[in-house]
Each structure stands twice: as C-alpha cells, then as structure tokens.
Amino acid sequence: MRFFYICSIIALGVAFFVGMKATSPSMTETAVDYFLQTELSDFRLVSTYGLRDEDIQKLSQIDGVKEAVGAYSMDVIARINDDKNVVKILSLPDAQSLNQPYLLEGRFPEAPDECVVEPNNNHLSHTEIGTTVTVLDESHTQEEMDHLKNKSYTVVGYVRSPQYISIERGNTNISDGTIDGYMMVPRDSFNYPRYTEGYIYTDVTASVHPYSQEYSDEQDAMITTLEKTGDEILDDNLSDLKAEAYEEIDKNQQDLDDKREEVEEQIQDGQSQIDDGESQLLAGIAEYESGLSSFNTQMTQARSQLDSAAAQLESGRESYVQGRGELQSQIASALDYLNANKLKLDE
Numbered sequence: 001m002r003f004f005y006i007c008s009i010i011a012l013g014v015a016f017f018v019g020m021k022a023t024s025p026s027m028t029e030t031a032v033d034y035f036l037q038t039e040l041s042d043f044r045l046v047s048t049y050g051l052r053d054e055d056i057q058k059l060s061q062i063d064g065v066k067e068a069v070g071a072y073s074m075d076v077i078a079r080i081n082d083d084k085n086v087v088k089i090l091s092l093p094d095a096q097s098l099n100q101p102y103l104l105e106g107r108f109p110e111a112p113d114e115c116v117v118e119p120n121n122n123h124l125s126h127t128e129i130g131t132t133v134t135v136l137d138e139s140h141t142q143e144e145m146d147h148l149k150n151k152s153y154t155v156v157g158y159v160r161s162p163q164y165i166s167i168e169r170g171n172t173n174i175s176d177g178t179i180d181g182y183m184m185v186p187r188d189s190f191n192y193p194r195y196t197e198g199y200i201y202t203d204v205t206a207s208v209h210p211y212s213q214e215y216s217d218e219q220d221a222m223i224t225t226l227e228k229t230g231d232e233i234l235d236d237n238l239s240d241l242k243a244e245a246y247e248e249i250d251k252n253q254q255d256l257d258d259k260r261e262e263v264e265e266q267i268q269d270g271q272s273q274i275d276d277g278e279s280q281l282l283a284g285i286a287e288y289e290s291g292l293s294s295f296n297t298q299m300t301q302a303r304s305q306l307d308s309a310a311a312q313l314e315s316g317r318e319s320y321v322q323g324r325g326e327l328q329s330q331i332a333s334a335l336d337y338l339n340a341n342k343l344k345l346d347e
Contacts, residue, residue, distance in 0.1 A: 028211055031165070035210065038100045038162040039067075041199035042219060043226060049237040050194025058233060059198060062225055064218075066203045069098050070195030072187065074147060075172040075179065079134045080127055085180040086172060087133070089148070090161070091187040092116075098199045099163055101184060105129070106157025109186050115153040117183040118160065131155045133183060139174035147191050159184060200226065 034040075045051070045059070051070055060068035072091040077084055092109065093099050101116070106129050109115055115133060120126050127133070133153045137145050145151070161182065169179040204218040 039098045040162040041098045042202045043200035045198040051198045055233045064203050067201040070198050072190040072192055072196050077136045077138050086175045088179050088182045090184045092184045098201050101159035101161045104158040112189045113150045114156045115183045115185045116157040116159045117155055118181050119158050127155050129155055149189050149191050
C-alpha cells in the first residue's frame with residue numbers, strides 16, 4: 001500500500017511537471033498566433049517633432065521593414081460616470097493595417113464622436129455601451145485640446161488591442177502619471193498637423209519565432225538602423241521646422257511692414273490734418289486780432305463821439321438855462337411896464 005501511495009505521488013508530480021512543460025509552449029504559440037493575426041507592430045516610434053507622411057514613407061523603405069504606418073494618440077483626463085480617469089485615446093488603424101483591435105462586443109465607431117473602449121478593468125470606471133466619455137481640459141492648454149475635434153464620445157463597443165497584453169497601461173505626464181485605460185476613435189477625430197507616433201512591422205516577424213534569440217538579434221540590428229534613420233528624419237524635420245519658422249517670420253515681417261506703412265500713412269495724414277488745423281487756427285487768430293483791433297478803433301471813435309455829444313448837450317443845457325433866465329427877466333420887466341402904464345391910464 002505504501003508503495004502504491006509513493007507511486008501515486010510520483011505520478012502526480014510527473015503529470016504536473018509535464019503539464020507545466022507543455023503549458024508554456026502552448027501559451028507562447030497562442031500569443032504568437034494572436035500577434036500574427038492582429039499584425040502587432042515590432043516597434044513604436046515617437047518624436048517630439050511628430051512624423052510626416054514622407055517620414056513614414058522613408059521608414060517603409062528601410063531594408064527589412066515590411067510596413068510602416070503613422071498614428072495618433074493623446075493622453076487625457078476624461079469623465080466617465082462622474083468619475084475622472086486618465087485615458088489614452090488611440091486612433092483606430094485602417095483595415096488590414098497594423099495593431100488591429102479585436103472587437104469583443106458592439107461595433108466599431110462610424111462617426112467622429114463615437115469610440116470603443118477596453119473591457120472594464122480594475123482601474124478604468126465601469127463603462128457600458130451608450131456611456132458618454134467627456135474629455136476634460138484640466139491638464140492641457142486650449143491649443144493642445146484643439147488637437148481633438150470632439151470633446152465627448154459615445155461608447156459603441158468593446159475591443160481588445162494587441163498593444164496591451166498586460167494589466168499595465170503605461171505612464172503619462174498628466175495627473176498621477178498612470179494611465180487607467182485606453183479608448184479608440186476614428187483617425188479623423190484628431191486634428192494634429194503630424195502623426196504623434198509611427199509603427200514598424202518587419203519582414204523577420206513572419207519568418208522567425210518572436211521568442212527566439214534569432215529574432216532578438218535581428219531586431220537589435222533593426223534598432224540600430226531605425227536610430228540612424230530617426231536621426232536623419234530629425235534633421236529633415238528640423239530643417240522643415242526652420243523653413244516653416246522662417247516662412248512664418250517672413251510673413252509676420254511682411255505684415256509688420258504693411259502695418260508700419262499703413263501707420264506711417266495714417267501719421268502723415270494726421271500730420272497734414274494737424275498742419276491744416278494749425279493754419280486754420282493761425283488764420284482764425286489773425287482774423288480775431290484784426291477784428292479786435294477794428295472793434296477797439298470803432299469803440300474809441302464811438303466813445304469820442306459820445307463825449308463830444310455829451311459836451312454839446314451840456315453846453316446846450318447851460319445856454320437853455322441862461323436864455324430862460326433872461327426871458328423870465330424880460331417878461332417880468334414887460335409886466336412891470338404894463339402894470340405901470342395901466343395905472344397911468346386908470347388915473
């Protein structure tokens with residue numbers, strides 16, 4: 001009986017060991033099949049300058065690169081069911097492109113204000129199909145917020161992205177620095193002048209096992225090539241940005257010159273108006289002074305005439321008084337004479 005127990009224990013141990021040995025390759029092959037079916041990219045390239053279409057074209061022409069695509073993303077603070085979450089917004093890839101998401105439920109967005117989200121996890125607030133996700137402007141300037149054409153999105157489905165195969169969703173430079181979850185929107189929901197990132201799919205992925213040493217060696221060599229090409233792209237972008245900056249400077253300088261010319265014309269017009277006004281003022285002053293002088297002369301003449309008339313009036317008044325006195329005296333003498341003659345006649 002003891003022997004039977006020992007054999008059973010050994011059999012269980014062997015079975016467990018064999019199961020563990022078989023599970024790892026099975027899980028690995030399942031992951032490889034999933035990566036190949038969704039065309040998971042081998043590299044993600046980011047640049048502070050952004051990437052142009054010609055940059056993506058240049059990357060696709062690298063020997064060993066099977067496909068290169070540009071994409072958009074933005075980390076935001078979003079309100080979901082009255083809770084704030086840090087969400088990475090990704091652009092949906094085109095059909096048959098890299099990093100194809102797997103639709104779990106619902107449908108893919110058909111309008112710029114629709115989105116799909118990952119299934120509920122421990123970090124992202126519970127979202128149901130029909131839930132509204134509202135992007136807040138708490139961690140971005142208005143210029144940065146303008147990179148999104150819409151600020152509210154309706155959830156129309158659940159997806160699983162091959163870019164996220166672990167529970168971690170990455171780090172960010174907003175809020176507490178941790179991304180709670182991701183959502184995907186149509187590419188035309190973004191308003192970036194350049195791609196925010198690029199994805200690279202290499203030829204070796206389809207022919208070499210991604211967990212082999214050969215794959216690691218091939219990708220290490222590809223990293224060196226991508227870094228060299230990246231430096232060239234940065235130089236091209238720098239030259240392009242300088243050209244854009246100089247063009248903007250020239251445009252602003254032309255606007256400044258036009259404004260200066262306009263202001264100078266306004267100053268000249270204003271100076272002409274000032275000169276005309278000054279001439280009119282001086283003419284008015286001269287006319288006023290001439291009128292004042294004429295008025296003073298006329299006042300002096302009138303005053304002289306008044307004084308003369310007053311003197312004549314006073315002289316006439318005195319003559320009148322004197323003549324009146326003499327007349328009264330003559331009348332009195334005549335009355336005395338008449339009275340005297342009357343007495344004589346009466347006698």
